[in-house]
Amino acid sequence: MTKKFIKLKSEDLSEWYNDLVVKAELADYAPVKGCMVIRPYGYAIWERIQSFMDKFIKEKGVQNAYFPLFIPESFLKKEKEHVAGFAPELAIVTIGGGQELTEKLIVRPTSETIMYEMYKKWTQSWRDLPVMMNQWCNVVRWEQRTYLFLRTTEFLWQEGHCAHATDQENQEMVQWALNLYKKTYSDLLAMYGVTGIKSETEKFGGASKTYTIEVLMPNGKALQAGTSHDLGQNFAKSFDWSLQDQNGDKLYPYQNSWGLSTRSIGGLIMVHGDDNGLVFPPQIAPTQLVIVPIPGHEKAIKLANSIFDQLKSKYRSQIDDLAGETAGFKFNKWEMKGVPIRLEIGDKEADIDSAVVVRRDTLEKQTVKIADLEKTIDQLLIDIQSNLLEKHQKFTQDNTFSVDSYDEFKKIMSTTRGFISAHWCESADCEAKIKEETKATTRCLPDGQKDEAGVCIHCGQPSKHRWLFAQSY
């Protein structure tokens, strides 16, 4: 008999997700509408994402800095497409210190404008380029509907902003950031994503081009999991930011910006979790290994503690030897928390110098000699990490459908959903109608997509390549 302590993923993904995020103590609803509290267990995930990415960001020569939370309204208005994109979701401060402000302040939804105003001040010559900065910060977007981690009014992210003397360097940087995201998802989070370029209507307001990584969720919806924007000279021109080049001529810098947010944590939970709770890949798991001595087994508790002392410097580990909870309770608790490996040690194991090793992803158990523990754990950590990535990659592939008829397209969208690879004429009109009729939007033109003559799935006009469609999260 299994009692239900959390909602089941297999029954209702949405309820399962909300229930689990709160019960596993990753986050909780804050008293402020649309906002959440990220609790220590959830924040530990974010810190691991930060340290993973930060290392690569710094290696690339991008420096961390911090810019203000407030942006003068006039700044945002300088780039027309940019302000149009964000206007509906801005939080605006009108009163400060009891006084009506002469110029309203926007709580940043993103920091392009305020950063570039400063970049302009700091640079006069082509010799001052490139400017490469990143900030880890919070931003606010007044979304109508919220969802823990995936869509909250305030969220955490990193935003990188670089300016270059040549478009070539700019393009190289845009791709570098996109690859960083791809690497973060695959190597750290064990998630498979499709990278590519956004359509005109889906791109970032003010950008020339937007590159994205799209991740398929278990319900067949796609999560925009990170973006890298080629801003061209748009912002430089809007802000009248020009430098002198080597010939003394006017040079507008080529710019890019790129961001990855705490939304990634929502994706992580959804992609890997199961009916028993969270499943964390070892690389991201705040705790990789938990040792559970069977309560009341004195000899085993002693052994468990010595094993803990031996392993704790090598793995992020914990021992759960608190009295008052039964073994079964502890097993379920740690499974819900997604810890990749659990060691169970009772007197039965202590007598034969062994431990039961349980892997979270498959729940398989094996009895391992203490002497062989490290070897087994090392291997398991690798196996679990790669198993989870493979599983998600396979899921994504199994749910990516190449279709040539609109009927087929509609059928998939009304049943399993998923990624649909289809020809599209690239007209915004067709894109809007497809969305209206099927809920699917273009996610991207995938990298490496071959040119292929075809006809638009909707209007029948000639098309050059297949785009990736899905319902967005």
Place this chain on the structure above:
RNA sequence: CGGGGAUUGGCGCAAUUGGCUAGCGUGCACGCUUUGGGAGCGUGAGGUUGCAGGUUCGAAUCCUGUAUCCCCGACCA
């Protein structure tokens, strides 16, 4: 912003032709027995029923207003 649901001990819920001291589960505290897949028994703490008005001898229950939250849509990282 459109549609739906909800608000009662920490959490999940019950309690209407308006009526007794607002119950139950879980969690919490204490004690004893337990402890290999969410233990058992006993004792106990914890609620002016979201808020503001109104009707009434009497309101969780009826009326008016209001706030907040969740779900489904449209928008977005």
